[in-house]
Amino acid sequence: ETVLTQSPGTVSLSPGERATLSCRASQSVRSDYLAWYQHKPGQTPRVLIYAASSRAPGIPDKFSGSGSGTDFTLTVSRLEPEDFAVYYCQQYGNSPWTFGQGTKVEVK
Amino acid sequence: EVKVVESGGGLVQPGGSLRLSCVASGFDFSNYYMTWVRLAPGKGLDWVAYINQGGSAKIYVDSVRGRFTISRDDATNTLYLQMNSLRGEDTAVYFCARWNYALDYWGQGTLVAVSS
Numbered sequence: 001e002t003v004l005t006q007s008p009g010t011v012s013l014s015p016g017e018r019a020t021l022s023c024r025a026s027q028s029v030r031s032d033y034l035a036w037y038q039h040k041p042g043q044t045p046r047v048l049i050y051a052a053s054s055r056a057p058g059i060p061d062k063f064s065g066s067g068s069g070t071d072f073t074l075t076v077s078r079l080e081p082e083d084f085a086v087y088y089c090q091q092y093g094n095s096p097w098t099f100g101q102g103t104k105v106e107v108k
Numbered sequence: 109e110v111k112v113v114e115s116g117g118g119l120v121q122p123g124g125s126l127r128l129s130c131v132a133s134g135f136d137f138s139n140y141y142m143t144w145v146r147l148a149p150g151k152g153l154d155w156v157a158y159i160n161q162g163g164s165a166k167i168y169v170d171s172v173r174g175r176f177t178i179s180r181d182d183a184t185n186t187l188y189l190q191m192n193s194l195r196g197e198d199t200a201v202y203f204c205a206r207w208n209y210a211l212d213y214w215g216q217g218t219l220v221a222v223s224s
Contacts, residue, residue, distance in 0.1 A: 001170065035210040044203070044214035045153065056210065088153050096169050102152040
């Protein structure tokens with residue numbers, strides 16, 4: 001099983017700041033098949049990025065993904081109030097699929 | 109409008125069984141992989157299982173393999189999760205989600221609580 005380790009566990013930032021979230025895989029993710037999701041309490045998770053760097057339909061360009069192999073990054077260029085949430089990475093290149101444990105982005 | 113709606117959750121004793129259902133609408137259900145994902149209290153998202161188009165391939169996370177069975181009925185646009193030998197650690201909200209380029213549509217979830 002491919003273990004995904006996200007860091008940091010929690011990050012405290014102010015609106016307008018940049019968020020950089022990391023996701024490291026225990027083995028190379030085939031074809032860089034890695035997605036990022038945003039999850040807010042009481043809502044369903046929302047896909048932001050797929051295939052490491054492709055934005056999902058309707059996702060603003062303040063969200064960007066990068067990386068390959070075992071190291072991936074989600075960047076939120078300028079945090080807005082609605083961006084404070086938990087972010088998960090998920091790999092679907094290796095079987096079984098797995099999620100990271102999540103990074104909480106909270107208001108400083 | 110794409111929608112997936114889960115049902116079937118509830119309180120069950122350890123060792124018991126439950127069957128979750130997920131009814132899909134607004135898209136050609138038979139053409140998509142479908143998945144179950146869970147969220148336990150205080151924990152992160154945990155992928156449970158997926159099934160391919162036609163149901164010939166079913167993959168499970170290690171912790172549920174042999175206890176849970178995913179299936180689908182394309183005639184009624186319904187995804188199922190049969191859960192047997194339930195344990196306390198299976199307590200979670202269970203989400204049904206469509207696989208497209210990623211998990212692009214999710215239901216609101218159904219709560220499964222395993223407790224005596």
